[in-house]
Amino acid sequence: xxxxxxxxxxxxxxxxxxxxxxxxxxxxxxxxxxxxxxxxxxxxxxxxxxxxxxxxxxxxxxxxxxxxxxxxxxxxxxxxxxxxxxxxxxxxxxxxxxxxxxxxxxxxxxxxxxxxxxxxxxxxxxxxxxxxxxxxxxxxxxxxxxxxxxxxxxxxxxxxxxxxxxxxxxxxxxxxxxxxxxxxxxxxxxxxxxxxxxxxxxxxxxxxxxxxxxxxxxxxxxxxxxxxxxxxxxxxxxxxxxxxxxxxxxxxxxxxxxxxxxxxxxxxxxxxxxxxxxxxxxxxxxxxxxxxxxxxxxxxxxxxxxxxxxxxxxxxxxxxxxxxxxxxxxxxxxxxxxxxxxxxxxxxxxxxxxxxxxxxxxxxxxxxxxxxxxxxxxxxxxxxxxxxxxxxxxxxxxxxxxxxxxxxxxxxxxxxxxxxxxxxxxxxxxxxxxxxxxxxxxxxxxxx
Amino acid sequence: xxxxxxxxxxxxxxxxxxxxxxxxxxxxxxxxxxxxxxxxxxxxxxxxxxxxxxxxxxxxxxxxxxxxxxxxxxxxxxxxxxxxxxxxxxxxxxxxxxxxxxxxxxxxxxxxxxxxxxxxxxxxxxxxxxxxxxxxxxxxxxxxxxxxxxxxxxxxxxxxxxxxxxxxxxxxxxxxxxxxxxxxxxxxxxxxxxxxxxxxxxxxxxxxxxxxxxxxxxxxxxxxxxxxxxxxxxxxxxxxxxxxxxxxxxxxxxxxxxxxxxxxxxxxxxxxxxxxxxxxxxxxxxxxxxxxxxxxxxxxxxxxxxxxxxxxxxxxxxxxxxxxxxxxxxxxxxxxxxxxxxxxxxxxxxxxxxxxxxxxxxxxxxxxxxxxxxxxxxxxxxxxxxxxxxxxxxxxxxxxxxxxxxxxxxxxxxxxxxxxxxxx
Numbered sequence: 001x002x003x004x005x006x007x008x009x010x011x012x013x014x015x016x017x018x019x020x021x022x023x024x025x026x027x028x029x030x031x032x033x034x035x036x037x038x039x040x041x042x043x044x045x046x047x048x049x050x051x052x053x054x055x056x057x058x059x060x061x062x063x064x065x066x067x068x069x070x071x072x073x074x075x076x077x078x079x080x081x082x083x084x085x086x087x088x089x090x091x092x093x094x095x096x097x098x099x100x101x102x103x104x105x106x107x108x109x110x111x112x113x114x115x116x117x118x119x120x121x122x123x124x125x126x127x128x129x130x131x132x133x134x135x136x137x138x139x140x141x142x143x144x145x146x147x148x149x150x151x152x153x154x155x156x157x158x159x160x161x162x163x164x165x166x167x168x169x170x171x172x173x174x175x176x177x178x179x180x181x182x183x184x185x186x187x188x189x190x191x192x193x194x195x196x197x198x199x200x201x202x203x204x205x206x207x208x209x210x211x212x213x214x215x216x217x218x219x220x221x222x223x224x225x226x227x228x229x230x231x232x233x234x235x236x237x238x239x240x241x242x243x244x245x246x247x248x249x250x251x252x253x254x255x256x257x258x259x260x261x262x263x264x265x266x267x268x269x270x271x272x273x274x275x276x277x278x279x280x281x282x283x284x285x286x287x288x289x290x291x292x293x294x295x296x297x298x299x300x301x302x303x304x305x306x307x308x309x310x311x312x313x314x315x316x317x318x319x320x321x322x323x324x325x326x327x328x329x330x331x332x333x334x335x336x337x338x339x340x341x342x343x344x345x346x347x348x349x350x351x352x353x354x355x356x357x358x359x360x361x362x363x364x365x366x367x368x369x370x371x372x373x374x375x376x377x378x379x380x381x382x383x384x385x386x387x388x389x390x391x392x393x394x395x396x397x398x399x400x401x402x403x404x405x406x407x408x409x410x411x412x413x414x415x416x417x418x419x420x421x422x423x424x425x426x427x428x429x430x431x432x433x434x435x436x437x438x439x440x441x442x443x444x445x446x447x448x
Numbered sequence: 449x450x451x452x453x454x455x456x457x458x459x460x461x462x463x464x465x466x467x468x469x470x471x472x473x474x475x476x477x478x479x480x481x482x483x484x485x486x487x488x489x490x491x492x493x494x495x496x497x498x499x500x501x502x503x504x505x506x507x508x509x510x511x512x513x514x515x516x517x518x519x520x521x522x523x524x525x526x527x528x529x530x531x532x533x534x535x536x537x538x539x540x541x542x543x544x545x546x547x548x549x550x551x552x553x554x555x556x557x558x559x560x561x562x563x564x565x566x567x568x569x570x571x572x573x574x575x576x577x578x579x580x581x582x583x584x585x586x587x588x589x590x591x592x593x594x595x596x597x598x599x600x601x602x603x604x605x606x607x608x609x610x611x612x613x614x615x616x617x618x619x620x621x622x623x624x625x626x627x628x629x630x631x632x633x634x635x636x637x638x639x640x641x642x643x644x645x646x647x648x649x650x651x652x653x654x655x656x657x658x659x660x661x662x663x664x665x666x667x668x669x670x671x672x673x674x675x676x677x678x679x680x681x682x683x684x685x686x687x688x689x690x691x692x693x694x695x696x697x698x699x700x701x702x703x704x705x706x707x708x709x710x711x712x713x714x715x716x717x718x719x720x721x722x723x724x725x726x727x728x729x730x731x732x733x734x735x736x737x738x739x740x741x742x743x744x745x746x747x748x749x750x751x752x753x754x755x756x757x758x759x760x761x762x763x764x765x766x767x768x769x770x771x772x773x774x775x776x777x778x779x780x781x782x783x784x785x786x787x788x789x790x791x792x793x794x795x796x797x798x799x800x801x802x803x804x805x806x807x808x809x810x811x812x813x814x815x816x817x818x819x820x821x822x823x824x825x826x827x828x829x830x831x832x833x834x835x836x837x838x839x840x841x842x843x844x845x846x847x848x849x850x851x852x853x854x855x856x857x858x859x860x861x862x863x864x865x866x867x868x869x870x871x872x
Contacts, residue, residue, distance in 0.1 A: 002511060002561070003661055006549035008524055012475060037473045039449065039808045078738070082728040087794060089801025091809075106809055108449060135741055142744040142765065145696035149590045259580070259588045291506070292519045301515065304576025307584050327584050358523050365525020369542045372474045373812045 014368045016394040017377055019205075022216055024224035026199045031381055032215060033207035038374040041112040041208030044382035045119065045223070047101040048203075049196040052169040052237035058188055059169075060176015062096040064136055065189045065197065066103075069094060069122040071132035076121070078132050090115045094122075097174060098239065099317060099386035101197060106375060109208055116222035124226045126193060130186040140181050147173075151327065151426045154252055155263035158447070162250050163242060163265065163321075163422040170240035170316075198228045205381045207374040240316055242267050247421045247442035253429035260333040260427025261325070262340060266419035268322040270315040271389060271397075278400035279412035280313040282359035286351055286409070287311040287344070288324060289359070294343050295324065305332050309340070317387040322416060330428055334435035337425065341441060348417055351409040359409075360401050367398055449804070450838055451811055455821070455831050456651035463639025464662050467821050467831045468654040469646045471814060477548045477647035480540040480818035481555060482826040485635035487615070488534050488608035488755050496578070496615015497623055499532040501631055503574040505539065506530070510561035514570065517554050524550060527815075532613055535754045535827060542815050545648040552661045559641065560665035562632055568625055575620055582614045590695040594865050598703040598761060601687040601863035608677060608755050637667045642826040646818040677756035680705050682861035692868040697744070698766040700775060701865040704857055706760045709752025710828035715840050716852040721748040721760050722799045723791045723849055724782065724857075729798055731782050732762070742770045742778065754827045772866055780859035787854035790846035803841050 019031040054062050070085070070092060071078040085092050090107040092115070103122070105115040147153040157173060164171035175181070204223055206215060271277045288295045288311025295309040309326030324344070328336040371377050371394075381391050425436065429446045437444045458466045487498050508514040521528050521541055528541035543551045586592040596612040603609040643662065645654045682705055707713035725732045725748035736743045743764050750760035766775050791799070810816045811834055824833035 001664065002557075003553060003664075005511070006553050008550050009546040011525065011544040011546055014475070037471075038812055039451065040805065040812055079729070079734070083794065083798065086727050086729050086798040087801060089798075089803075089805035091802075091805060106805065108805060108808060110449070135738070138741070138767065139744045142697055142767070146590070149694070149696040151588060257588060259583045290518060290522055292515050292522075300577055301573065304573045305580065307577060307581040327580070327588070329580060329583065358519065362522045362525060365544050366527055367525075368474055368544065369476045369525075369527060369814075372476070372814060373809075375809070375812075 011365055016367075016371060016391045019381065019391065020212065024220050026224050026226055028199045028223055028226070029203040030216065030219060031203065031205045031385070032210055032212060033205070033374070033377050033381065034210045034212065035207055035374045035377060036209055038208045039108060040106050040374055041109050041206060041210070042375040042378040043105045043112065043115060044205045044378045045103040046099070046203050046382055046385055047197050048201050048386065049100050050239055051096055051098055051100070051174055052239040053196055053235040054169070054192070058180055058184055059172060060140065060181035061184050061188050061192050062101070063175040064133060064140070064181070064184050065193050066094040066096045066101055067136050068128055068133050068189060069126040069193070071136070072127040072129045073121050074125040074127055078129065081118070084118055088114050090118065092119070097386070098170070102382065112206070112208070113218040113222065116219060120222040120226055123197065128186045128189040128193070133184065133186045133189055137181055137184055140175060141178055143175070144178050144181070151254070151257075151259070151261040152263070152325070155261045155325070155424045155426045158250050158252055158426070159263050159265060159422055159424045162248070162424065165238075165241040165243050168238040168241040194228075195233055198232055199223075199226045200232060203382070203385050205378045205385065207378040207381070240319065242319075245420060247423070249423045249425065249436055249442055249444040251429040251433045251436065251444060251446045252424065252426040253446055253448055254427055255430065257427045258330055259327045260330055260425055260432065261327045262337060262425055263323070263325045264340070264421050264423040265321045265323040266416065266421045268313045268315070268320040268416050268419070270318055270320045271387065271393065275412060276397065276400045277315070278397045278404055279408050281363050282356065282401065282404060283409055283413055284312040285359040285362060286355045287347065289362070294347070295326070295340065298339060298343060299326065299328070299336060305329055305336050315387070330431070333425065333427055333432040334439065337423070337436060338439055347413055351406050351413070353406055356404060356406045356409055360404050364398055364401050367394070449808070450835070451808060452835055453811070453817065455835070457831055458655045460638065460659055460663055462663065462665055462667060464658075464665070465642045465825055466655055466658045467642065467644045467825055468649065468651045469644070469817060469821060470650055471646060472648050474814065475545050475648050476542050476814065477545055477645055477649050478540070478542045478814040478818040479548065479551045479555065480644045480646070480815070480822045481538065481559070482642045482822040483537045483539070483636060484535075484640040484826055485537055486533050486535045487611065487613040489635060490611070490615070493619055494623060494627055495611045495619040496613070497619070497627060497631055498537060499613050499615065500575060500578050500620060500623060501628060502530050502532045502537050503578055504566065504570060504628065505558050505562065507570040507574065508565035509558040510564045511557050512554060512565070514565070517558065520554065521547070521551060526551065534609055534613060536823065538819065538822065540815060540819065548645070548649060549657055552657055556661035556665065559636060559662070562636070563629060566625065566628065571623070571625060571628060575623065579617060579620060582617070586614060591699055591867055594699070594701055594867060597689045598701045598863060598865045599759065601689060601865065602683065602703040602705060602759050603680070603757070607680075609753065609757070609759070633668045634670060638662060638665045639667050642822045644818045644822040644825070646814045646821065676754065679708060680757040682856055682858070683863055684861065686860060686862070686864070688864045688866070690866045690868065692870055695867050695869050697768065698772050698869055699867045700764040700766060700772055700779075702762045702779065703863040703865070704760045704861060706750060706758040706856060708756055709754055709758055710830065712840060712843070713852070714752050714758055716844050716848045717760060717856055718750045719799055719841065719844050720786065720849050720852045720857060721750045721762070722802070723795055724748060724786065725762055727798055727802055729795070731786065732779065735782065736764070736775065736778060740778070741767060742775050743767055772868065776864070783853065783857050783859050786857065787850055790850035792846070796846050800841060804838055807838060
């Protein structure tokens, strides 16, 4: 006999783990998340110098600094550094995003102090050997070509270049473009590092099974010893200014492409938005967060045009975007574009109680599993740190989420629904650009 | 350090294997099912059927409406999905503890009672979705079909691993409702399935819950004992495939036949690939990327397979202006050198330290732990593998690596796929 469907009891309330906060002797902030039972200790470090401070002619230098800080120091060659990391099984990575330089290590608990000593060496005394910098420049140039060949990366790049004003850094790739990256040399990396990579406003997040006193002692002996000279420079470069223009379409021509990548977006809120952040992840889920969400219910499950569409509000530190993306069979390019816009426009008609509950339940109840591991906790803490928030933000928006009604979702959607859209298509423009023009959604420009 | 996660096992009367690993640190349970069916079980002319079938498992069953499996679990805060590979299909969700019973009920309904809900309309719709998945992931991206081409060279025509899991457009078009029904009856059986629970559940209560919902599932008649293929010898005819096209750079793929999974021989071969290309200090990376700068990137990929022979690959992005043949020569030199110059103590130490760290880091996730348990229980009858794997790794000596390279990784035993950038 088939068993009856079981009912589900209410889940117990959950809050994001709370950090203890400390200062190292050089002024660096420390956030410690003690996570019992975690065998790996995850460390995330942020130096908050926005990427907009890069010289315009040398864009990409910041990412080159991130990628070559470990490629040789005053004390060790590039090969020796790689051995020191790898003999201890320390996974090391560094990158440069909109809000600054990030370094990360993951290591077994017994080796985490060694990891901190090594990243201190990278931060304090990088040598930027010319042969290593030029090798990374060539690798970055190859990477740029690979990005241009990938439909989703190509679409995202074209979108930013159209949506943001050319005077602002966000209009161009964080890792720089071929014409700027190819000019980067060792001396440029050294100069950028000396000016902008500094401990005074940096934060380090450590998550794992921690002995707090010992962790602080080890951190102070390593990262706490990092010193720089002089005062931090100031910079007021434009980060992300949105072009004031009506809805427009850029069609990137790919002769004979079997699919068209659709990537559309508009201006949106950041996490400090009036009325609270909680409605926005819920809207993203209801529109494009599951096979039952509005976009996939039609484009995937009803029509079979796509493997899947995604929609999400993506906050920056100030302002943000709302992005919808997915790829469709080439011969339905026009119809799928029209349907996508219809579905978004229909959202003004309001969200149902069922949609609201499905979204808030999903986002709220998945939180314990999403933050189960040390690396997930550390990643979230660092990401929020980069926009000036603490992890109490997670607990507070989850609390607001539980109270949301369809009216809250409707009000949040209405606030941003009239923003003009930038629409990028990557596909066979010769076959479909005229059809897109005939939709009358805005000026259509075909680019190669 | 070594993990020691608790493992409790049980078998229902219908043959379903159940494994439970209790961990109360998070109020969730990872539910993970492995079914012993993958693309290697597909018949000629019906490639892609195992994966297409996986999609149909989300389209409703006797007591669950279309799309409801997803929506009912998402609404309880579950993260869920399924994947198909050569040897198996896995279905999984991480649920808050209170939703465990609902998850088991939903799984049991589709694992045992799918056919009443199967319709031509669902089949046609998901066929279209899978074709878009194929276009998005393989046909419309640079090098998207290279791995399929390499696999077809490594495994001969007619071998269960010769074709890819995504299948061909023609075969996807040809799949009928009858094919799909027969496939389900033949492969979706409790005696061909493992259920693993990891997290906030004790063994006794977990076993009782699984029994409550899965005990009534029966094994349809018609599946005989399966005979696995004998191991294939290393390749000897240097098969090669070249394509010139719209790719951003020249790229070289080398494929090798490796020992069957679940053996110490496979572990040795796997670590040989790490010594060659797993790390920044690995031989190929150090020489080709860092020192001679002939390539911009090198990576390795070795995956255990159960049906006689596994496969390993090296993937090399050739730098602008460097002839592919020159890179092939240097890679060949390094492959031969590994056979004659075993890894040094520090090369071995780096590889072991790296495996230890990523193994522990991936096991930190309850869903990953559950997947490792299900897989090793289903394919190798080894539910304790997550606790013993690092011992197997440490037991590999540098002489083992040299021997493995000598017998398996001779450049003359490689299948080669080359993509050349047009107009160069």
